[in-house]
Amino acid sequence: xxxxxxxxxxxxxxxxxxxxxxxxxxxxxxxxxxxxxxxxxxxxxxxxxxxxxxxxxxxxxxxxxxxxxxxxxxxxxxxxxxxxxxxxxxxxxxxxxxxxxxxxxxxxxxxxxxxxxxxxxxxxxxxxxxxxxxxxxxxxxxxxxxxxxxxxxxxxxxxxxxxxxxxxxxxxxxxxxxxxxxxxxxxxxxxxxxxxxxxxxxxxxxxxxxxxxxxxxxxxxxxxxxxxxxxxxxxxxxxxxxxxxxxxxxxxxxxxxxxxxxxxxxxxxxxxxxxxxxxxxxxxxxxxxxxxxxxxxxxxxxxxxxxxxxxxxxxxxxxxxxxxxxxxxxxxxxxxxxxxxxxxxxxxxxxxxxxxxxxxxxxxxxxxxxxxxxxxxxxxxxxxxxxxxxxxxxxxxxxxxxxxxxxxxxxxxxxxxxxxxxxxxxxxxxxxxxxxxxxxxxxxxxxxxxxxxxxx
Ligand code: SF4
Numbered sequence: 001x002x003x004x005x006x007x008x009x010x011x012x013x014x015x016x017x018x019x020x021x022x023x024x025x026x027x028x029x030x031x032x033x034x035x036x037x038x039x040x041x042x043x044x045x046x047x048x049x050x051x052x053x054x055x056x057x058x059x060x061x062x063x064x065x066x067x068x069x070x071x072x073x074x075x076x077x078x079x080x081x082x083x084x085x086x087x088x089x090x091x092x093x094x095x096x097x098x099x100x101x102x103x104x105x106x107x108x109x110x111x112x113x114x115x116x117x118x119x120x121x122x123x124x125x126x127x128x129x130x131x132x133x134x135x136x137x138x139x140x141x142x143x144x145x146x147x148x149x150x151x152x153x154x155x156x157x158x159x160x161x162x163x164x165x166x167x168x169x170x171x172x173x174x175x176x177x178x179x180x181x182x183x184x185x186x187x188x189x190x191x192x193x194x195x196x197x198x199x200x201x202x203x204x205x206x207x208x209x210x211x212x213x214x215x216x217x218x219x220x221x222x223x224x225x226x227x228x229x230x231x232x233x234x235x236x237x238x239x240x241x242x243x244x245x246x247x248x249x250x251x252x253x254x255x256x257x258x259x260x261x262x263x264x265x266x267x268x269x270x271x272x273x274x275x276x277x278x279x280x281x282x283x284x285x286x287x288x289x290x291x292x293x294x295x296x297x298x299x300x301x302x303x304x305x306x307x308x309x310x311x312x313x314x315x316x317x318x319x320x321x322x323x324x325x326x327x328x329x330x331x332x333x334x335x336x337x338x339x340x341x342x343x344x345x346x347x348x349x350x351x352x353x354x355x356x357x358x359x360x361x362x363x364x365x366x367x368x369x370x371x372x373x374x375x376x377x378x379x380x381x382x383x384x385x386x387x388x389x390x391x392x393x394x395x396x397x398x399x400x401x402x403x404x405x406x407x408x409x410x411x412x413x414x415x416x417x418x419x420x421x422x423x424x425x426x427x428x429x430x431x432x433x434x435x436x437x438x439x440x441x442x443x444x445x446x447x448x449x450x451x452x453x454x455x456x
Contacts, residue, residue, distance in 0.1 A: 023093075024067040024133075025054040026170075029077050032057060032178060034186050034236075035102060036071035037169035039125050043067075045167050048134040055172050059084050064093045067132065070117070072102035075366060075439045078114040085116050099132070101125050106205055106367040108145030109152055114442065120145040123157035123205060124191075126167070163191060163211045168221050176229030183234035183263060185225055189218055189249060190237040195268070197291075198304045198369035199331065199362060202238040212244045215252050222256050232261050240264040241271045247279040254283035265289040269315035270307050277322040287355070288319050292328040295348030296341035299334055304369065309348060316352050325412075327356035332403055333382040333396025334362040335373055342399050349403060350410040357407035361396045361429075363436045366443055375444055383437060397433040401426060 024043050028036030036055060044053045054061070059081065068088055070081060081088070088098055100111050101121040108120040121128050121144055128143040138146050143157030160166065178184050190213060191206040222233060235243070235253065241264070243249050254262050262284045267276075269290050280288055292312045294300050300307060312328075319326045330345060349357060361383060364371035374381065382395040390398050404425050408415040415421065 022049060022051045022066040023054075023063070024051050024069065025056055025061060025065045025091075026069040026071060027056050027059060027061075028071045028073070029059065029080065030057060031073075031180060032172050032175060032185075033071055033073045033102070034169065034188055035073070035125070036069075037171065038167075038188075039069055039071055039101060039129055040170035041167050042126055042129045043069075043133055044170050046130045046133065048130070051133060053170060055170055057172075059088070061091070064091055064096070066093050066096045068092055068096070068098045069129075070098065070100045070102075070115075072100060072104050075104050075442060076435055077102075078104065078111065079438070079442070082115055089116075097132070097138075099129075101129075103201055103205065104366055106201060108154060110366050110443070112145070112147060112152060118146065122154065124160050126160045127158050159207060159211070160191075164214045165217050166213055168224060171224055171228045171230075173228070175225065176231065179232075181234075181265070183232045184230040185232075186234045186236040187218060187221060187225070188237055189213055189235045189240065189243045193238040193242065195239070195306055196304055196369075197293075197306075198302070198373070199334075199365070200238075201365055201368050204367055206238070210242050210244065215245065215249055218249065219252055219256060222253055226257060231257075232263075233257050234263045234265055236266060239266060239268050239271055241267045241276050247275055247283075250279045250283035259283050260285060263287060263289075266291065268307070269311050272315055272318065274318075274322070277319055277324050281322055281324050286323070287325045287327060289327045289329065289358075290315060292348070292352075293331045294334070294337075294341065295345035296337075299337055299341045299345075302336055303331070303334060309344075312348070313352070316354070325355040326352075327358065328352065328354050329358040329360070330403060331360055331362050332399040333394070335370075335378065335381045337382055337399075342403075346403060346406055349407050353410060353412055354407070355412050357404075357411065359400055359403045359407065361400050361432050361436050364440055364443055371443055374440055377444065381440075383433065383440065393430075394433055394437075396436075397429050400432060401429045404429065 026036050026040040040053050040055045043051050068091060092098060097119055098117040099119045099121060100115060100117045105111055105120045105122055108122055111120045119138055123143055128141045131141045138144060142155050145152055145154045176184055190210055192208060192210045193203040194208050196203050225233065237243060250264060264280055264284050267288055267290055280286065293303055293305055295309055297308050316326050332342060362370060364374040385395040387393045387395050387398040408417060
């Protein structure tokens with residue numbers, strides 16, 4: 001009898017605690033991004049107030065929350081979520097906050113223009129999110145932007161002082177079902193990039209100095225993901241070979257997950273050497289993914305890539321000699337790209353005979369030099385020039401389509417150019433063109449607003 005009474009009291013207490021306990025949801029539209037898992041991990045694991053944390057890929061969920069974190073990986077998410085913002089507001093408890101983070105948040109005025117949220121986390125999320133969790137007033141928090149009567153207030157961001165022992169992320173239960181370019185998850189090994197490519201925001205977001213996590217910290221995380229059913233892991237951090245102990249990292253992670261389940265994508269052609277390539281062959285699936293971008297030295301210079309076409313050719317040779325398969329990514333339709341620049345890129349793709357190829361139309365991500373160039377405008381943006389050969393298609397899309405089709409046949413194992421493959425490629429190119437035109441309109445005023453990022 002007594003026991004029953006104690007149990008009943010405990011139940012009432014737990015129910016009460018449950019009501020009082022704060023709740024947060026971290027939404028990562030479409031896929032579980034690594035950044036969203038890290039934010040959820042901070043909320044759940046960092047010392048301080050206990051919070052119930054949910055991680056979701058969708059915008060439709062039940063219940064009310066004290067914090068709704070939107071971890072946005074694409075500029076277009078601002079438009080997509082803008083349509084659902086009223087519904088999200090109804091899911092906020094009284095005094096609750098809608099907080100936006102992710103690459104696009106580097107330019108908070110831009111986010112506020114398109115999304116009626118309360119707070120934008122600028123740059124790295126660890127410090128501001130932990131302070132929010134522990135009840136600090138927004139005005140006191142570093143690395144956030146918020147609205148006041150007099151306008152938008154920006155508290156400058158601070159970098160995480162101890163990335164070596166970073167808090168582990170929250171791992172979603174169904175993470176093993178996710179497939180992003182062949183990996184269930186991309187694990188961050190380091191932050192920062194000493195290069196400054198005009199289309200990329202990594203060095204602006206994380207700084208120029210490389211800050212690496214310890215191998216022990218990374219391995220602890222790999223084991224947790226493995227326990228959750230994850231098989232395929234990619235190590236990432238902008239340029240993976242910039243990790244301070246690249247070979248040791250691959251050797252150790254591979255011993256946990258198996259070499260056939262580990263990849264090290266996104267490598268610069270000028271950061272490899274025999275040891276790097278040897279480690280890739282010995283401890284990973286044996287592929288190297290190079291950001292090659294263009295076959296024109298003029299365009300490589302304009303993109304501030306810091307490499308020449310000769311470096312690309314040498315890197316491909318070096319990788320092949322070490323028995324490593326080579327994939328390359330290319331950007332077409334960059335502002336100022338002339339027909340002769342494109343022809344050089346096409347020739348390079350034909351000559352390199354890669355194992356795989358990824359082609360994208362240049363996207364002006366807010367906060368990048370490319371975005372600034374696009375905002376300044378000019379008649380030389382191939383995304384806004386009509387193709388003379390294909391109806392209802394821009395020059396940028398025409399080049400993307402042509403290069404993709406070229407890359408299917410000019411490769412180690414050529415693909416058969418079926419009608420299906422052509423249709424699929426055409427659809428992908430049209431989608432890329434449409435999305436990037438929308439992003440361009442968002443930053444240049446086509447959607448009613450001329451945007452100028454204070455960080456440029
Ligand atoms: S594209 Fe790669 S090398 Fe260039 S700035 Fe970004 S992360 Fe660095």
